Amino acid sequence: MNGDTYDIPARVREGSTSDIRSIDDWRRAYLDCQADPDGFWLDVTRDLVEWRAAPTVGLEGDYRHIKGGPFTWFGDGQLNVTETCLDQHLEERGDKTAILWEGDEPGDVRRLTYRDLHAEVCRAANALQAMGLHRGERVIIYMGMVPEAAVAMLACARLGAVHSVVFGGFSAEALRDRVRDCGAEFVITQDEGMRGGRTIPLKATTDEALEGEHGVKKVLVLKRTGGDVGWTEGRDVWWHEAVEGASPDCPAEVVAADHPLFILYTSGSTGRPKGLVHTCGGYLTYTAYTHRTVFDLREDDVYACVADVGWITGHSYIVYGPLANGATTFMFESTPTYPDAGRYWDMVQRHGFTIFYTAPTAIRALAAQGDDFVTKYDRSSLRVLGTVGEPINPDAWIWYHQVVGEGRCTIVDTWWQTETGGIAISPIAPATAPKPGSATRPMPGIEPVLMDPKTDRPIRGPGQGLLCIAQPWPGQARTVFGDHDRYVATYFSNFEGLYFTGDGCRRDSDGYYWITGRVDDVINVSGHRMGTAEFEAALLHDEAVGEAAVVGFPHDLKGQGVWAYVVLQAGERWSDDLEQRLHKVVRSVIGAHARVDVLQPVPGLPKTRSGKVMRRILRKVAEGHADQLGDTSTLADPAVVDAIVEGAKGRHG
Numbered sequence: 133m134n135g136d137t138y139d140i141p142a143r144v145r146e147g148s149t150s151d152i153r154s155i156d157d158w159r160r161a162y163l164d165c166q167a168d169p170d171g172f173w174l175d176v177t178r179d180l181v182e183w184r185a186a187p188t189v190g191l192e193g194d195y196r197h198i199k200g201g202p203f204t205w206f207g208d209g210q211l212n213v214t215e216t217c218l219d220q221h222l223e224e225r226g227d228k229t230a231i232l233w234e235g236d237e238p239g240d241v242r243r244l245t246y247r248d249l250h251a252e253v254c255r256a257a258n259a260l261q262a263m264g265l266h267r268g269e270r271v272i273i274y275m276g277m278v279p280e281a282a283v284a285m286l287a288c289a290r291l292g293a294v295h296s297v298v299f300g301g302f303s304a305e306a307l308r309d310r311v312r313d314c315g316a317e318f319v320i321t322q323d324e325g326m327r328g329g330r331t332i333p334l335k336a337t338t339d340e341a342l343e344g345e346h347g348v349k350k351v352l353v354l355k356r357t358g359g360d361v362g363w364t365e366g367r368d369v370w371w372h373e374a375v376e377g378a379s380p381d382c383p384a385e386v387v388a389a390d391h392p393l394f395i396l397y398t399s400g401s402t403g404r405p406k407g408l409v410h411t412c413g414g415y416l417t418y419t420a421y422t423h424r425t426v427f428d429l430r431e432d433d434v435y436a437c438v439a440d441v442g443w444i445t446g447h448s449y450i451v452y453g454p455l456a457n458g459a460t461t462f463m464f465e466s467t468p469t470y471p472d473a474g475r476y477w478d479m480v481q482r483h484g485f486t487i488f489y490t491a492p493t494a495i496r497a498l499a500a501q502g503d504d505f506v507t508k509y510d511r512s513s514l515r516v517l518g519t520v521g522e523p524i525n526p527d528a529w530i531w532y533h534q535v536v537g538e539g540r541c542t543i544v545d546t547w548w549q550t551e552t553g554g555i556a557i558s559p560i561a562p563a564t565a566p567k568p569g570s571a572t573r574p575m576p577g578i579e580p581v582l583m584d585p586k587t588d589r590p591i592r593g594p595g596q597g598l599l600c601i602a603q604p605w606p607g608q609a610r611t612v613f614g615d616h617d618r619y620v621a622t623y624f625s626n627f628e629g630l631y632f633t634g635d636g637c638r639r640d641s642d643g644y645y646w647i648t649g650r651v652d653d654v655i656n657v658s659g660h661r662m663g664t665a666e667f668e669a670a671l672l673h674d675e676a677v678g679e680a681a682v683v684g685f686p687h688d689l690k691g692q693g694v695w696a697y698v699v700l701q702a703g704e705r706w707s708d709d710l711e712q713r714l715h716k717v718v719r720s721v722i723g724a725h726a727r728v729d730v731l732q733p734v735p736g737l738p739k740t741r742s743g744k745v746m747r748r749i750l751r752k753v754a755e756g757h758a759d760q761l762g763d764t765s766t767l768a769d770p771a772v773v774d775a776i777v778e779g780a781k782g783r784h785g
């Protein structure tokens with residue numbers, strides 16, 4: 133059960149600039165950090181971050197006292213993160229490409245040097261300030277993958293304002309919820325997005341979301357396609373009119389280390405998505421450190437993470453980590469299959485990517501298209517290949533390693549979460565011998581604990597349990613915006629004094645960690661994290677639906693699929709029209725990326741006599757294990773289960 137380790141290819145070891153070049157280095161760093169976390173992180177942050185006032189204290193507070201308020205890192209430090217990401221590089225890297233962008237059409241390329249990016253961020257910050265944006269105020273960014281999305285994030289940070297990026301696939305309703313929850317007075321969007329040859333009506337969706345929302349004072353609109361858009365005089369402002377003429381100098385607003393940098397909404401087991409708050413000093417320190425260490429960053433790397441800035445991966449490993457490190461970071465507007473399944477590797481050949489970071493879903497989808505799409509392009513520049521977002525099955529790992537990387541590259545399977553801010557368990561490219569399917573070992577500062585759900589005690593040595601972390605680290609989210617109690621209840625109420633991740637995990641006898649997936653009601657579809665409660669709430673929008681229960685099930689390509697059991701109101705009848713309507717309602721309530729794979733009409737939900745839905749049974753049926761339902765003696769009405777099992781037949785792809 134331990135799996136084989138793979139050797140680290142010579143190219144990855146040679147000339148490494150990472151402080152951790154061997155497994156002994158890792159062990160030393162890990163133990164140093166464990167013995168003196170404050171000393172370790174103060175050294176790291178003084179080295180990597182430009183502080184106006186360098187901190188002298190590390191961690192204050194802990195998990196046991198989390199109810200009383202968030203812990204802090206670097207409490208007496210003062211900074212503005214854009215001085216680390218931009219200003220510090222001007223002298224030595226002014227002409228180096230900071231952002232390399234490729235648009236939806238192959239070959240539509242833009243390059244912004246560090247000097248260009250600095251000037252553009254200052255212009256945008258000046259424009260936002262002139263529109264009335266102040267330190268601490270929230271700004272929603274609802275854009276596609278254009279360089280201006282990163283510019284907008286950094287412009288907010290320049291002013292000490294707090295951005296909240298909403299992925300461009302979310303619906304008007306989801307956008308409205310987020311605008312309201314964080315009390316944003318500013319929205320930055322674009323006329324339309326471009327993806328896979330199609331336009332995405334970002335401004336029209338923004339208009340719909342803001343109908344009747346009088347709290348939003350200004351909407352800044354980038355012209356991307358030139359398509360027709362509606363216009364609200366006095367509220368809407370064109371980016372090119374406000375930003376282009378603004379001054380390219382903007383003094384950075386100096387803030388305390390624990391000033392919020394951004395809010396990012398993420399799905400949980402219950403209720404609406406939570407706005408996790410990340411702070412300036414700790415987050416920047418952790419993303420800069422993990423980015424250079426895990427990927428073994430070198431000065432001449434062309435680093436490409438093909439995520440979207442709407443998710444945490446885009447925040448940490450397209451924008452903040454790479455720019456703090458002075459790297460050339462790639463932004464990609466399109467999809468892996470446009471115009472065909474060779475797009476990534478065509479870009480590797482044209483841009484010479486040395487590090488490439490994507491999700492297992494994309495790897496599985498591309499592997500299914502055959503090797504020719506890969507092998508016809510020159511991939512000799514590649515050195516490190518990363519994955520993130522979901523467990524990677526060994527077959528996909530091996531294809532990535534052997535076909536994409538020609539056996540020359542090492543693979544870093546990085547486990548982390550919106551909550552962790554940065555990579556928490558992962559191979560370190562030049563140091564850790566990887567095993568296909570394992571996220572391997574913790575980063576310095578991360579102390580994993582596997583809890584036994586039966587005994588509520590930690591498991592020592594090899595075993596499988598619930599993944600918790602014992603101590604705070606600088607990159608950890610500090611709270612849920614406006615609802616600290618919810619933060620405490622979600623993450624710190626399961627096990628006293630531990631952060632609970634929501635994931636299951638196995639540790640083998642080599643001390644390697646194998647993430648087994650979520651153990652709560654979160655599903656991970658194509659690396660997108662969604663709450664089953666959100667799907668259920670969306671289905672209930674249709675008046676024909678009386679009850680709905682949604683569970684995840686294993687899906688060959690997407691990792692997990694979405695299975696919805698629907699009980700109709702009395703007098704309603706199932707039909708193709710109704711089915712289409714339900715798909716549409718999910719799309720309009722959550723967004724285009726949310727799709728139910730199986731909609732199964734059922735006469736009722738399996739409930740205990742006290743009325744609790746037995747989701748375990750629904751999961752087993754969706755997984756195709758109707759023969760392993762376990763103890764059903766507490767069911768109020770066993771006939772319901774028979775009908776569900778019967779109705780599920782033939783629906784398993």
Ligand code: PRX
Pocket residue numbers: 398443444445519520521522523524545546547548549550551571633634635647649650656659660661
């Ligand atoms: O279940 C884990 C899975 O993705 C969840 C976090 O999702 P999100 O906050 O959207 O962040 C995704 C990008 C960091 C985790 O709780 N996950 C993430 N990376 C891995 C993973 N599961 C297994 N292996 C990974 N490498």
